[in-house]
Amino acid sequence: PAITFGLEASYRIEYADQYESTNDRARELAKMGTTDDVAVVADAQTGGRGRLDRQWSSPSGGIWVSLLLLHPHCSPAELPVYTFAAAVAVVRAVQQCGIDVNIKWPNDVLLSRDTPEINPSDGRKIAGILTETAGEADQVSWLIVGIGLNANVDSTALPPEATSLQSVIGAVDRRALLQRLLNSFAELTNPIDLDNIIDAWRTHSTTLNQRVRITTPRETIEGVAVDIQTPGALIVQTNNGIKTIHAGDCEHLRS
Numbered sequence: 001p002a003i004t005f006g007l008e009a010s011y012r013i014e015y016a017d018q019y020e021s022t023n024d025r026a027r028e029l030a031k032m033g034t035t036d037d038v039a040v041v042a043d044a045q046t047g048g049r050g051r052l053d054r055q056w057s058s059p060s061g062g063i064w065v066s067l068l069l070l071h072p073h074c075s076p077a078e079l080p081v082y083t084f085a086a087a088v089a090v091v092r093a094v095q096q097c098g099i100d101v102n103i104k105w106p107n108d109v110l111l112s113r114d115t116p117e118i119n120p121s122d123g124r125k126i127a128g129i130l131t132e133t134a135g136e137a138d139q140v141s142w143l144i145v146g147i148g149l150n151a152n153v154d155s156t157a158l159p160p161e162a163t164s165l166q167s168v169i170g171a172v173d174r175r176a177l178l179q180r181l182l183n184s185f186a187e188l189t190n191p192i193d194l195d196n197i198i199d200a201w202r203t204h205s206t207t208l209n210q211r212v213r214i215t216t217p218r219e220t221i222e223g224v225a226v227d228i229q230t231p232g233a234l235i236v237q238t239n240n241g242i243k244t245i246h247a248g249d250c251e252h253l254r255s
C-alpha cells in the first residue's frame with residue numbers, strides 16, 4: 001500500500017504512487033518557481049537514477065525521496081556536505097529499526113559486516129544518495145538531495161550488491177522511517193554546521209582506516225583512507241604520498 005501522509009516535516013510533501021524520478025520532479029518544481037522546500041516522495045520510480053549515470057532500481061515499496069532545498073545555507077564549494085548529511089540521516093533513521101548500518105565514502109549506506117543474524121546480506125548496499133544542483137558555479141540557486149532507501153522491496157528486484165530492509169527484518173513502517181529520515185536531515189542541516197556533519201559522518205563511516213581503491217575518470221588510486229576533510233574529500237595515504245580525492249567510486253580492499 002502507498003504511504004499515506006500526515007507527516008510533521010520541515011518540508012512540504014508531494015507524494016505520488018509513481019514518478020519517473022523524484023529528482024526530476026523536484027527539478028520541475030524548482031523551475032516552476034516553487035517557493036517552499038519540498039520533499040518529493042514516490043512509491044515507485046520508472047526511471048530512477050543513480051550516481052555516475054547508473055540506473056537505480058526503484059520498485060514499489062522503497063523510500064524514494066528528493067529534497068528540494070531552495071536556499072542552501074553554504075557556499076557552492078561546500079554543498080557536498082548536504083550529501084554527507086543525508087547519509088548520516090539515513091543511518092540514524094535506519095538504526096532505530098535495530099539494524100546496524102554504516103557509510104562507504106562518499107555516501108553509500110551499507111549493512112554492517114558484523115551482524116551475524118543477517119549474514120547473507122552483510123556489507124550489501126541498502127541506500128544511496130544523488131545530489132544535483134542548478135545555477136552557475138559561484139551562485140547555486142537550488143539543491144536537490146535524492147535519497148533512495150531499499151525499504152519494503154524484494155531484494156531479488158535489486159542488483160546483487162544491494163539488499164533491502166525487508167529482506168533483513170521484514171516489512172518496516174515506511175511512514176515512520178521517512179519521518180525519522182526527514183527529521184534527522186532537518187536537524188543536521190538547519191542550521192548547517194559543516195564540521196558537525198563531517199564529524200557525524202566519521203563516526204558512522206566504514207571507509208576510514210581501510211585499504212581502498214578509488215576510481216575516478218582520470219585515475220585509480222590505492223592506499224589507506226586516513227580521513228575525510230570538510231566538506232567531504234577523502235584523504236588517502238598512498239605509496240606516493242597523501243592524495244585528496246573529491247569524487248570517485250570507492251572499493252574497500254581486504255588488507
Ligand code: BTN
Binds near residue numbers: 049147
Ligand atoms: C546511488 O547510490 O547511485 C544514488 C542513488 C540515488 C537514488 C535516489 S531514489 C530518489 C532519487 N530519485 C532518483 O532518480 N534518484 C534518487
